[in-house]
Amino acid sequence: MTTIELEHWAPTVEVTAAEMAIAGAAIQWRHLAEQAADLVRPEDFYTNAGVVYGAAVRLAEDGKPVDPAAVLRQLAATGDLARVGGVYVASLIGHACGAGSIGYHAGTIAVDAMRRRLNVASEQIRNLTVPGQFDPSHVDHARKLLEEATRAHIGGATAPTVGELLDDVLDGLERGTDQADRVLTGYADLDSMVTIRPGQLIIVAARPGVGKSVMGIDILRKLCVRRRQPGLYVSLEMSHADVVHRLLAAEARVSLNRFQNRTLEDDDWARIGQVRDRILDAPLVIDDAPEAGLSHIRSRLRGMQRTTGCDLVVVDYLQLMKPGSGGRKYESRQLEVAEFARGLKLIAREFNVPLIAAAQLNRGPESRADKRPAMSDLRESGAIEADADIVMLLHRPDMYEPEGERAGEIDVIVDKQRQGPRGTVPLGFQGHYGRITDLTKRWTPTPAGAR
Known part of the structure; x- marks a missing residue:
C-alpha cells in the first residue's frame, strides 16, 4: 500500500499475518468489522488487506450487510478490485481471527x-538538519513531526482525565509552546483577532466573485512561498495552471488579466x-482533480504525511465536492453538503491540520440594504x-458602490469563533493582482448578542 521504502520500513511476517486476520474477519461478520474499526484504521495497514478491510468498514458504517460478496461489490464500485484481486479477497477468509483475538491483532497493526x-518522521527530521539549510525554528517542526508520528490512533485507548492534562496545558501556557502550532493567515489585522490551530475547520464564505478563492490561495502563498511551510490546495473549479497564474500574479505584482489574455510585457517577465x-521551491501541493471527495483528500494527505507533512489545507469550494465512486446516496443536496462539512472536520482532526473550506452563500445578502452577509446565508446547509x-x-x-470611499x-x-471574539476586519483587496493586503491595525468587535 505504501509508495515509499525506507530502511527497515517493511513490517514483519507477524504484522502482515495480523492484517490478514483482521481483514478476513471483517469481511465476513459486520460486528467484527465494527469492533475492529474502533481499534485500527485502514490506513494503518501496510498490505492490500487494508484496502479490503476499509471496504468492509465502509459497508458497516453505512449500515449495510457485510459479507465477502458485498465487499467485492464495494471494491469494484471504488475501483480497487482490479488492484487487489478477487482471489486475494477470497484467500483472506481462511486467515480470519475470532472475536477474542481482534484486540490483540489490531494492537499489533497499530x-x-x-x-x-516514526520511521518517516525521522527521515523528515534528518532532512531538516542539512548543513546550510538548518534554522532553529525547525526544532518546533521536528517536535510536531514526532508528536504526530507517536500519537496513538487506536480508538479504544483510554481517554485522559483532566488531571492528567492539566500540568501539560499549564506548562504550555507558561513556556508559550501552546502557540507553536498556530497557523497564521499572513494578515496582521486578521491574525490579531483570529487564532487558527490544527484540527480546526475554518469556513470562508462569500457570494460568487467576492474573493473567497483569492483569499484561500493568498493565505497559502504567504504560508508556503513566504514562510516555506507545506500546504495543500484542493481546487474543484480551477485548473492547476490557473492557480499558478494567480500565485505568480500575486507574488510578482503582475496583472492577472495579462496571464489570462497572454499579453505579458517585458517588464512583467522581469x-x-x-x-x-x-x-x-515552495512546498505547496496543488490538486485540481475535479471530482475530489473526502476519500481523495484523505489519500492526498496520507501521501504528504509520508514526505513533507502538511500545515494547512484549503478546499475550494465545499459545494462543488462530489461523493466518491460507490459513495453513499443522499436524499437531498442539503444532507450531502452537511456530510461533506462533517467529513472535512473529521479530516482536520484525523490529520491534525487546520482545514479552510471555501463556501458559497445564497442570495440573502442581495435583499438587505447593507448587502452584508450572515451565517444564515450559507448555501445548501x-x-x-x-x-x-x-x-x-x-x-x-x-x-455595490464602485466609486464609494471604501473602494x-x-x-x-x-x-x-469557538475560542475567540467575533468582529469585522477590513483588508485591502487587490483583485487585479489576485491578492489581499493589510490596511491598518484595526478591527471592529461584534457586540454581544448581535448577529
Missing part, C-alpha cells in the same frame, strides 16, 4: 503503523523572473456553521 510513521525560484470552528464571511462594499477594501466578518 503499533507497527506507529513505527512506520518581475516573474525575480519570483520564479521562490515559487519553484445550515450544518456547515455547526461543524465549523471559525466562520469568516467576505463582503466587498465596492461591488478597494474587503471586510472579513468573523461571525463565529
Whole structure:
C-alpha cells in the first residue's frame, strides 16, 4: 500500500499475518468489522488487506450487510478490485481471527503503523538538519513531526482525565509552546483577532466573485512561498495552471488579466523572473482533480504525511465536492453538503491540520440594504456553521458602490469563533493582482448578542 521504502520500513511476517486476520474477519461478520474499526484504521495497514478491510468498514458504517460478496461489490464500485484481486479477497477468509483475538491483532497493526510513521518522521527530521539549510525554528517542526508520528490512533485507548492534562496545558501556557502550532493567515489585522490551530475547520464564505478563492490561495502563498511551510490546495473549479497564474500574479505584482489574455510585457517577465525560484521551491501541493471527495483528500494527505507533512489545507469550494465512486446516496443536496462539512472536520482532526473550506452563500445578502452577509446565508446547509470552528464571511462594499470611499477594501466578518471574539476586519483587496493586503491595525468587535 505504501509508495515509499525506507530502511527497515517493511513490517514483519507477524504484522502482515495480523492484517490478514483482521481483514478476513471483517469481511465476513459486520460486528467484527465494527469492533475492529474502533481499534485500527485502514490506513494503518501496510498490505492490500487494508484496502479490503476499509471496504468492509465502509459497508458497516453505512449500515449495510457485510459479507465477502458485498465487499467485492464495494471494491469494484471504488475501483480497487482490479488492484487487489478477487482471489486475494477470497484467500483472506481462511486467515480470519475470532472475536477474542481482534484486540490483540489490531494492537499489533497499530503499533507497527506507529513505527512506520516514526520511521518517516525521522527521515523528515534528518532532512531538516542539512548543513546550510538548518534554522532553529525547525526544532518546533521536528517536535510536531514526532508528536504526530507517536500519537496513538487506536480508538479504544483510554481517554485522559483532566488531571492528567492539566500540568501539560499549564506548562504550555507558561513556556508559550501552546502557540507553536498556530497557523497564521499572513494578515496582521486578521491574525490579531483570529487564532487558527490544527484540527480546526475554518469556513470562508462569500457570494460568487467576492474573493473567497483569492483569499484561500493568498493565505497559502504567504504560508508556503513566504514562510516555506507545506500546504495543500484542493481546487474543484480551477485548473492547476490557473492557480499558478494567480500565485505568480500575486507574488510578482503582475496583472492577472495579462496571464489570462497572454499579453505579458517585458517588464512583467522581469518581475516573474525575480519570483520564479521562490515559487519553484515552495512546498505547496496543488490538486485540481475535479471530482475530489473526502476519500481523495484523505489519500492526498496520507501521501504528504509520508514526505513533507502538511500545515494547512484549503478546499475550494465545499459545494462543488462530489461523493466518491460507490459513495453513499443522499436524499437531498442539503444532507450531502452537511456530510461533506462533517467529513472535512473529521479530516482536520484525523490529520491534525487546520482545514479552510471555501463556501458559497445564497442570495440573502442581495435583499438587505447593507448587502452584508450572515451565517444564515450559507448555501445548501445550515450544518456547515455547526461543524465549523471559525466562520469568516467576505463582503466587498465596492461591488455595490464602485466609486464609494471604501473602494478597494474587503471586510472579513468573523461571525463565529469557538475560542475567540467575533468582529469585522477590513483588508485591502487587490483583485487585479489576485491578492489581499493589510490596511491598518484595526478591527471592529461584534457586540454581544448581535448577529
